[in-house]
Amino acid sequence: MDKIKIVIIDYKLSNLFSVEHACKYFGVEPIISSDWNELKDADGVILPGVGAFADAMYNLNDLDLIAPIKDYIESGRPFMGICLGLQLLFTESEEFKNTKGLDIIRGQIKKFSSIKNEKKIKVPQIGWNNILKKNNADNWETSALKSIKENEYMYFVHSFYAVPSNQEDILCVTNYEQIKYCSAILKNNIFATQFHPEKSARKGLIIYENWLNKIKYGK
Template sequence: MQNIMGDFKKKVVIIDYNLGNLFSVKQACDTVGMNAIISSDKKEIEEADALILPGVGAFIEAMTNLENLKLVEPIKNAVGNGKPLFGICLGLQLLFTKSEEFGSGEGLNLIDGVIRKFPAIYNERKIKVPQIAWNKIYSSKQHWGNSPLSEIEENEFMYFVHSYYVDPTEESCVMTLSNYEGLEYCSGISKNNIFATQFHPEKSAEKGISIYRNWAIINNLL
């Protein structure tokens, strides 16, 4: 009976564009009970009830891969139609207008803003780039109570791996902030049906897994 009932679960597609921590994301989805598949198939993405856009790597290469796989429009259409989208790390950055990486690369433009590189020197101090570390997240003006972060404490540590950070135009979409070597930056956003984090919840122990669970609950995916 459980298998029969499972067939009726809403389908989540983890988008595969050849850059990403796909299997750790899939494992996190399995752990919380989501019906998630990894796919680069345009039809699967169009038919999905929700999308996860993970990623680790270069912004321009990622956008090129999405364009070559003809996935840009399906992703934008899904968001435009109100389907939930969860972006992770590079997947967060791809949602923005453009990146400063290697000049200027155009993103999905679902969130207005720019992707900037951590400076090699900040406040007259050299800083290590990329940031590969556990770092704190803390709240901006958005309240975490009815969000995927509802089980997260203020100043909870999450796992980060990145050289670039998002600089949103709209302050209202900023959900979490972090501080790296004195530079405060946006580490998580929420806008309408989009939720995305710079950190990796799937690599952030049980508290990170709770973010997947609560995202699924909020969007009726279990």
């Protein structure tokens, strides 16, 4: 497929500049939209996100995007979530006393404790950290992480992290101050990262390239 339609969902919270330019870097002109109609014939959809979980769910609901996102994912077409865009896929978040999420992936979003073993830890985590294979995971090379080495550094900015109910949904893990957490998920057509590939220099761009190439060429 030469020309593909990639939609970046704009729910009025995130900074979409770098997500847009990461697509453009690989010759794809994405459509940035809040209009659920755009999802109908999209070849790939990106749900980015920075900010508060509850505000995001409020805006998605307000823009009538919840059912269309679920329908889109149900259709089996490629979907990428980034940062808050990963977290929103889960059942609920403990931010502001349990807020319901999209409930597409079963599990909870929890907050990093700023005290661990009587030692103060910095929250949010802001900076580079390694992505590691989950035990026995064989899905790495079939995902958009293909050709990325284990232990590679990616850029993270977050105070909350995902705890999937099904271990099979975990694609890679990361350690932050002795807390091991899920840093990316892969479930059928859903690929989502807690880190920001579009902020992770060349290695992050490879993830975009892999994801877009799979849509363009099917591999």
